[in-house]
Amino acid sequence: MxxxxxxxxxxxxxxxxxxxxxxxxxxxxxxxxxIPATGISTRLPTSSNAQVLPKTPLVVELRGDGSVRFHDRAVSLTQLEQQLAQNDPSHTQVILAGAKSVTLQQLVAVMDACRHAGISQLGIATRAGPP
Known part of the structure; x- marks a missing residue:
């Protein structure tokens, strides 16, 4: 059963x-x-020697129209210099992210503003490209 x-x-x-x-x-x-990725919308130049930096640096964006952006705000070169001078210049790294159409004169002007603020560690953002 x-x-x-x-x-x-x-x-x-x-x-x-x-x-x-x-x-x-x-x-x-x-x-x-x-969800779209947020970031800097520039077309960076390419380099075969592109490296990833270990520390998070400050990013200064140079646009094709000649404007400079820092912390997502448009700034003049004197304002950029004042804002960078507020940081500890010996430990601050600044990365210049410029569009392909940025002239060498614009790049040098921003580098001069960084140097006047006491920043000695400068880099240029690139994309990895063909060797």
Whole structure:
């Protein structure tokens, strides 16, 4: 008579947890792809010797129209010099991120403003390109 006893059905929960975890990860990945990446919208020049810096430096952006941006605000060269002078010049790194159309004179003018503020560690942002 044991063979004819009715057994209660069991719901396995472990496979359901696996599926729910997979769906959660899938939706998180899709959501992250839908959020646009924020950053500086410039077309950097390329270099075969591009390196990643270990510390987060201050970024000065030179736009193609001749404007200079620092901390997401348009500044003049004297304002840039004053704001950079507020930092500790011996430990401050400044990266100049310029568009391809920036002239050498504009780059040198910003470098001079950084030097007058006491900044000695300057770099130029580039994209990795073909060797």
């Amino acid at each position: 044991r063979y004819f006893e009715a057994r209660k059905g069991r719901i396995e929960i472990i496979p359901m947890i696996d599926i729910m975890l997979f769906l959660l990860v899938f939706f998180i990945m899709i959501t992250l792809r839908m």
